[in-house]
Amino acid sequence: MEIGRDCTEQLSSPYYVSVPPSCDLILALDLPDRNAVTPMLRKLHGSLSWVKIGLQMFTAYGPDYVKAVADEGFKVFLDLKLHDIPNTVAKAVGSLSALPIDMLTIHTSGGSEMMMRANQAKESTKPDLLLLGVTVLTSMDKVGLREIGVSASSSDQVTRLGKLAARSGLKGLVCSPLEVANLRRELSADIQLITPGIRPAGQSGADDQKRVMTPREAAQAGSTHIVVGRPILQSPDPAEAARAILAELSS
Numbered sequence: 001m002e003i004g005r006d007c008t009e010q011l012s013s014p015y016y017v018s019v020p021p022s023c024d025l026i027l028a029l030d031l032p033d034r035n036a037v038t039p040m041l042r043k044l045h046g047s048l049s050w051v052k053i054g055l056q057m058f059t060a061y062g063p064d065y066v067k068a069v070a071d072e073g074f075k076v077f078l079d080l081k082l083h084d085i086p087n088t089v090a091k092a093v094g095s096l097s098a099l100p101i102d103m104l105t106i107h108t109s110g111g112s113e114m115m116m117r118a119n120q121a122k123e124s125t126k127p128d129l130l131l132l133g134v135t136v137l138t139s140m141d142k143v144g145l146r147e148i149g150v151s152a153s154s155s156d157q158v159t160r161l162g163k164l165a166a167r168s169g170l171k172g173l174v175c176s177p178l179e180v181a182n183l184r185r186e187l188s189a190d191i192q193l194i195t196p197g198i199r200p201a202g203q204s205g206a207d208d209q210k211r212v213m214t215p216r217e218a219a220q221a222g223s224t225h226i227v228v229g230r231p232i233l234q235s236p237d238p239a240e241a242a243r244a245i246l247a248e249l250s251s
């Protein structure tokens with residue numbers, strides 16, 4: 001299906017660990033409208049295999065949009081950050097399992113029962129789906145956490161929620177690249193860590209990202225996947241930009 005036809009944290013961490021076996025690239029497919037998607041994906045065929053679809057495009061265009069992106073030959077990370085009572089999240093995971101998706105996010109702050117029920121739903125409907133826990137949103141600072149009754153530091157809260165997610169059966173987390181080294185020390189090596197907030201070395205602007213790492217720094221810290229949007233989408237040659245990032249990751 002042709003997409004759009006029918007419609008309508010720079011860091012120098014002292015805590016680098018050994019480079020994980022591989023770190024892959026996920027494109028954040030944050031484009032202004034659906035008509036821009038197919039031309040972009042066609043430019044990127046063969047250069048990368050993962051795209052992230054967020055809440056904005058999913059709520060605008062729905063499951064058909066996800067199918068259309070997958071039909072273009074890309075693996076889909078559906079970033080919906082589900083958060084509700086355990087039964088509702090489990091049912092939503094069951095429904096979303098019918099889609100051609102490979103990763104899906106839920107909020108770890110929904111608690112262990114919510115995560116366990118979500119994981120059970122995934123296991124019984126789509127065992128290969130990687131269910132990812134979102135810990136503390138990077139838009140939350142100390143004041144924001146206090147406002148909702150969390151007195152721990154953001155970093156301690158991320159670690160706490162990350163460990164809770166792992167105990168609840170989740171095999172991956174989305175986090176800031178600055179949190180990866182801490183989480184790597186606390187979690188088993190099979191936990192996938194997916195990090196946005198990446199800017200290639202030598203790139204002048206970080207856009208609205210406040211604290212960033214380069215692809216190689218994120219991989220060295222222990223990320224298994226990095227999420228990159230604007231540095232690829234806004235490049236004059238998106239395929240070359242993606243290839244350069246992958247080359248940096250494998251170098």
Ligand code: C5P
Nearest residue numbers: 028030138196197209227228229230231
């Ligand atoms: O364009 P850029 O590379 O900054 O895009 C990063 C992507 O990762 C966006 O889709 C953004 O919403 C997402 N993201 C993020 N920081 C988080 C969680 C998600 O930048 N903490």
